[in-house]
Amino acid sequence: MIKIIGSQLRLKRLLIFMLxxxxxxxxASKQVWVSSKGASLKSDKKAxxxxxENLDIGDELIVLSESGPWYKVQSPSGKKGYIYRGKIASEKxxxxxxxxxxxxxxxxxxxxxxxxxxxxxxxxxxxxxxxRGLSPDAETYAQNSGxxxxxxxxxxxxxxxxxxxxxxxxxxxxxxxxxxxx
Amino acid sequence: MKYFIHKTITRSMLVxxxxxxxxxxxxxxxxxxxxxxxIDPDQKNEKLQRAKRILDGASNIVSSGEExxxxxxxxxxxxxxxxxxxxxxxPISNNNVxxxxxxxxxxxxxxxxxxxxxxxxxxxxxxxxxxxxCPGGIIFITDTLIKSMEDESELAxxxxxxxxxxxxxxxxxxxxxxxxxxxxxxxxxxxSSAEKQKRYSKQISFLQDMLFDKGLxxxxxxxxxxxxxxxxxxxxxxxxGLIRVLEKLKxxxxxxxxxxxxxxxxxxxxERLFKCEQNISNYRDINNLAQVKTRFITYRSYIK
Numbered sequence: 001m002i003k004i005i006g007s008q009l010r011l012k013r014l015l016i017f018m019l020x021x022x023x024x025x026x027x028a029s030k031q032v033w034v035s036s037k038g039a040s041l042k043s044d045k046k047a048x049x050x051x052x053e054n055l056d057i058g059d060e061l062i063v064l065s066e067s068g069p070w071y072k073v074q075s076p077s078g079k080k081g082y083i084y085r086g087k088i089a090s091e092k093x094x095x096x097x098x099x100x101x102x103x104x105x106x107x108x109x110x111x112x113x114x115x116x117x118x119x120x121x122x123x124x125x126x127x128x129x130x131x132r133g134l135s136p137d138a139e140t141y142a143q144n145s146g147x148x149x150x151x152x153x154x155x156x157x158x159x160x161x162x163x164x165x166x167x168x169x170x171x172x173x174x175x176x177x178x179x180x181x182x
Numbered sequence: 183m184k185y186f187i188h189k190t191i192t193r194s195m196l197v198x199x200x201x202x203x204x205x206x207x208x209x210x211x212x213x214x215x216x217x218x219x220x221i222d223p224d225q226k227n228e229k230l231q232r233a234k235r236i237l238d239g240a241s242n243i244v245s246s247g248e249e250x251x252x253x254x255x256x257x258x259x260x261x262x263x264x265x266x267x268x269x270x271x272x273p274i275s276n277n278n279v280x281x282x283x284x285x286x287x288x289x290x291x292x293x294x295x296x297x298x299x300x301x302x303x304x305x306x307x308x309x310x311x312x313x314x315x316c317p318g319g320i321i322f323i324t325d326t327l328i329k330s331m332e333d334e335s336e337l338a339x340x341x342x343x344x345x346x347x348x349x350x351x352x353x354x355x356x357x358x359x360x361x362x363x364x365x366x367x368x369x370x371x372x373x374s375s376a377e378k379q380k381r382y383s384k385q386i387s388f389l390q391d392m393l394f395d396k397g398l399x400x401x402x403x404x405x406x407x408x409x410x411x412x413x414x415x416x417x418x419x420x421x422x423g424l425i426r427v428l429e430k431l432k433x434x435x436x437x438x439x440x441x442x443x444x445x446x447x448x449x450x451x452x453e454r455l456f457k458c459e460q461n462i463s464n465y466r467d468i469n470n471l472a473q474v475k476t477r478f479i480t481y482r483s484y485i486k
Contacts, residue, residue: 036416037297057297069467086293086416097298135253137382138260144379151267155260158273158304158320161280163288171285175334177472178418 030063032071035089037097038165041081045070047179052081058096061088069181084179134159250354252299256318258357261386262393263304263320269394270308274325274485279305282481286334287321287341293416295349303341305485311431312444314393315344317353325485327444330430334474335423338414343424346409352402353389360388400449407454408461420471425458 034055041053045067053075055061061073061083069085133156134142142152173180267273273280280303287303301319308324315321321344323337331337347353392398411421431444432451448454462468 035293037292086418093295095295095298134260135257137257138264140379141261141382141386142264144383145264147264147268150272151264154267154273154304155263155320158263158302159260161284161302162300163281163284168285168289168292172289172418175472175474175477177289177474178416181418181470181472 032061032063032073032088032090033092034059034061034083034087035093036087038169039083039087041073041075041079041083043081045082047084047173049082053077053079055083055087056097057093060092069179086178250351250358252318255351255354256299256320258354258382258385258389259316259318259320261382262316262389263322265386265390266314266316266322266394267306269390270310270312270322270324271306273304274307276484279481279484283323283328283337283341286338287345290338290342290413290417290419291319291345293413294345299348301345301348311434313340313344315347315353316393317348317351317389319345319348321345321348329482329485330434331427331478331482332430332475333423333426334478335414335419335472336427336430337423337478338417338419339410339421339424339427342410342413342417342419343406345413346406347398347402349409350402350405352398352406353393355402356392356398357385357388397448403449404454404457407458411458411461411465415465415468415471418472420473421462421465421468423473425455425462428455428458 034057037057039055039057039059040051041055043050043052055075059076061071061075064072064074064080066072070082071085071088072080073083073088074080133139134152141147172178176182283303283305287301291297291301296319299319301321303321303323305323305325305328309326310324311327311330313321313323313327321341323340323344327340328337331340397403407424410424414421414423428451432455435451
């Protein structure tokens, strides 16, 4: 009888201990969200290390530890690695782009169709930009206001400038900026 | 008790009335517009035409809260950019400098709240110290402003500030506010193509006036400064870069041309500096972040 009471008491204590510890565990695990384009999970605390996984804006990460500007995190797929602090935020981004469906080589119609609303891909917009010139309203405005052709041509040139992600990464690397800092 | 019931009923009726106005204004194109055409096809009945114009005004008020799509935003931005060239000057001819500024801008824009839209940056030849952003992400900066800087983090600071305006859609918000008040004060007329073009031109004129001469609300400028510090930090530039450029501008303000410059279109520099200094204390390890002097000086030397 005494043994039964004793074991019940231990069980109760264990349950209370677990009830106390579980919320503390929940509070201790910190979540962050990927908030930058082109973020990736790295095998080490440097941009030149191998990429474990490419991440999308809005992906929720569990912070395991921090070391300077690098965070060790666990991704939604369960993989662990490092991410530069500039790529994450403590709040979920308000705008989360649609995941890349890999249709960058699609038809003109699908490219133009993707331009409505805020859910557009930069590559799609750039490609259609070089094809179509100024928007109809801007073109009409230019004609009605007597805007000289040289200004229209200048704007068209500005809007035709496209830069690849690789070029931008190299630019940051050369300048030792952000995750490329030594 | 009676007073409470009365108050509740009054509030409910007010809400119901507002909802009806919104619903009816939204359905204008289906019901009211066609109805007026049916009843008064020759538009001779003054009372009916006045009622129709009032309905258009109500539609303006309701639609002022709707989100503008990117295409419309960029279209406005393109037209403002054309005016920007007319007012401030043509792009400088050195394409290396143009690409350099675009590199900085796109590196920062990746970390912004609008990574889905392309940003475009252009350096124009002007004797003004100025930078401004057109709706949709077309950002101007004058060569004179760049030549006053010492390192890439300062240029990044100005660019980040302008990107922040685009991210917060400040110009569009200001336009919407103006449309709101127009809806109350001036009753809109029928939606013909000529009227649409007229309205579009008015919008461009308003945006020009605001971006080139008067400036945005001070609260918007402070918000852009705050977001710029965050963008710089996240990208890996020293946030102090923005502070340094503001301090430089403070020293040259007395001898610079004020109209159509960052001086005339932004809040007093002293106030901006104070707020930036306060906000920067939230960031750690900022002295370890990038300034990038050598590369900047090389590209600055290309500007004649």
